[in-house]
Amino acid sequence: MRCVFFSPKASPSSSSHHPSPSRFVATPGRSLSDASMERILLISESVIMKWNSDTSAYAKVTSLFYENRREARDFIKCVNELQKSMHSLVTEDSNSEKLVRGQRLMEIAMKRLQKEFYQILSMNRAYLDPESVSARSSRASTRSSTSDFEDDDDLAEDYEIRIASQSISEVEDVSNIAMDDLRAIAECMISSGYAKECLKIYKIIRKSIVDEGIYKLGVEKMSSSQIHKMDWNLLEMRINNWLSGVKTAVKTLFNGERILCDHVFAASDSIRESCFAEITREGAQILFGFPENVAKNLKKISPDKIFRALDMYAAISSQWPEIESIFSFESTSAVLSQAINSLIKLGDSVRAMLTEFESVIQKDSSKSAPPGGGVHPLTVYVKDYLTLLADYSNVLADILAGYPPPSKSSLPESYFDISESDDFPAPEISLRFAWIILVLLCKLDVKAKQYKDVSLSYLFLANNLQHIVNKVRTSNAKYLLGEDWVTNHEAKVKQFAANYERLGWGDVIGSLPENSPAEMSEEEAKECFRRFNVEFEKAHRKQSVCVVQDGKLRDEMKVSIARKIVGVYREFYDVNRVRMRGERDLVRYAPEDVGNYLSDLFFGGDGSGSSLSCTSTSSSSHSRPSRSRH
Structure with missing residues (x-):
């Protein structure tokens, strides 16, 4: 990295390093005397040359911004003054020897600032990570709100909060200082015509952080054909990785990079736009391109996989306001298009799987x-x-x-x-x-x-x-x-x-007398008992296998059947039991027995009917049939 950014330049005496008018824009109405320019050059030489790594061993091993922040501010101020003076002088005498001297000093200063910019970005990776950057404002507001409302009774608890807050505050202080230093350097280099050199360093370092962050979240660039060949269990693992990582990527990684980029390059909308786009475009398209490639293959998979598609759709749609806000630049429109395409493909996949689900039912x-x-x-x-x-x-x-x-x-x-x-x-x-x-x-x-x-x-x-x-x-x-x-x-x-009930128990209900049992002759009563015995035993034998799994429905059905059978049978039984005293084989079931048999319905059984046995007409302790609950 140092070889890329800090390679020695040719001698400033070379014609190729004469100040180029394109680097400077004249300021109308200003004039600079030779004495004033000479004074500015002398001051600039003393400040800038001290930090020339080519001529000073001290400058080679020491960081300007870490060694003395006041001196660093003076350095930036000096460079800005030199740059303004050169802007003014170029309109008066573009071939002035003082412009050559100024240009030489400017190149040395820019080389130094490049080095400082690189060092701040590299050495503060932990403090400039997207999570720390994206949480700065929320932490600051939380800290201020808690400190405004303290009570003597809460001192012990507040002490622990203050200790934690101090730790967080220290991290934030380092982060804030680093961000402000980067902004100062960037603004100085951009105003001096060295935006390209500044951006080259920033893009390489920050893009590596974004790419590393995407990789750590378990999201890899995969083509549709790779996904098509992938075993479902492995693909589902990749989908789960994506689902657990997409929220972090949006709210922390990309949001943090947007905040940092907006802060460092606040002086130029076009620069911060192009910079952020180049840093995040590839990683964001990998992130938001994965669901589209998955969706293309889900249509051919079992409808049961629809829930993975819905999870991915929900993950994108629920964060759409943040995605749209972060990638609001025209240069990042490709990212938004990719996210929209994924939503469209996932929607197509869901509709296809719903249609397939209906087909599965029909087939x-x-x-x-x-x-x-x-x-x-x-x-x-x-x-x-x-x-x-x-x-x-x-x-x-x-x-x-x-x-x-x-x-x-x-x-x-x-x-x-x-x-x-x-x-x-x-x-x-x-x-x-x-x-x-x-x-x-x-x-x-x-x-x-x-x-x-x-x-x-x-x-x-x-x-x-x-x-x-x-x-x-x-x-x-x-x-x-x-x-x-x-x-x-x-x-x-x-x-x-x-x-x-009508089909299963209708014949039993029909076997009971419709009119008052008292009006029946003895022979009619005997025939009624015979019919009831036959129909009840036949119905019980057939219906004993029945099962009703819902308890409420089961009870309602048993009550309804019992109401139509047991009450009528009880009245008939009570009227005729005396005159049928000697007909034990004819009067097989007491009303309580009938009720017991009916109450044991709908739990399932073997259907043999063997558990239905005769009882004496006076029996009230009839053995109930066993039941098997399913």
Whole structure:
């Protein structure tokens, strides 16, 4: 680095080092006498030559800005005065010998300032790191606010705070001093026509810091083809590295560099713009280019990978105000374009995976029906998927905004409860969620036909829709679908349960007398008992395999069935038990027994019906069938 920046120049006596008019701009209306110029040259020679590394061993090993800050300020002031005098003199006599002497001194001074600029940047890397720079203002405001409100009762705690604050303050002081020194040198060199030399040092050192920072965050430059060949586990690790690093990169690395660059080159908007752009452009494009390359390959991956794409989209979009503010220069527009392209590609990828997810539901070809009409694995998978998607509702709302929803002809109004009016269109994300659930329910309708017992088909539909409703109620999906959607589908669950009850237990209910049992003859009563025994045992044998996984729905269904059977049977039983005293085989079940059998339904069983046994008409301690809970 020293060889690059501090190589000896040719002798100032050479014609190539005569002062160039392009270096100096005349100041109208000013005139400089020979005596005044001579005085300025003598003062400048004494100050500048002391720090000429080519002629002074002391200057070669000593830092001007570290040795004596007052002398450093005098050095800068002297150079500025010399530069102003040369500006004035060049308009009077561009071939003046004093301009040659001044130019020689200026080159020595600029060489010295280059060295000092390099040393400050190099030796203060720890104090000029982006984290320290980006935190300066917030720390300062915190410190001032805490010191203004002290109380005697808090002295012990405040003492610890002051000790910590002093440590932070020391770091900040070094940082502030270094930044102010860099600014003073930069302004001096730029005003003297040596901006190129100053910027060369700054760009090389600070770009290396940015590039190193990006690398330490685990973000590497990767092409789309490299990602395409990468194993998913390895790619996911790279994605996680990117996700954990992107916030730090924006809020600390790039923000810190912008603050430092704005401070050091505050005197020139064009210089600080070009400088910041050159330092950060490559690292920022690597950072914001990674999601685009990933997105191009995610479309061909399982829909389950959609959440990684949503995470990356959220990481960029949530920090967009900061990104737009930091890279606000025209010269950094390529960085903003890259970030926008990544958002576009990630959005395309998410929409493609949602479409693929719908296709997966429609193509599901599993033949086995859950035993007892339970919840299908497809239902569990889809609702778990949608529950996680609902947590990304804000991101999905952006991605799906303006994206064509399913055609209205394929959205039954009764299903979605969408108004005919176009004045209140449902958000695209809500339509998409409702549509995916409809696709699932249509698939479940097909799967319900796998049951030979129609009543079990309805129980299957009730179980699965209840699972869907429960998941919606307990997730962010309820805010997308709305309370009306939940209420409507709870009503559908009740309808499915009622159909199951009608088909599964209708014959049992029909076997009981509709009129008052007191009006029945003994023979009619006997026939009624026979019919009830046959239908109850047949229904119990078939329905004992049934399972209802939701506890609330299970209790509601058992109560509804028991209300229609046990009460009527009890009245019939009480009226006829006396005259049927000798018919033990005919009067098999006491009302309590019937109630016990019904209360043990919907936990699943072997379906053999072997646990259903006869009891005496007076038995109230009937042994209940065993139940297997699933």
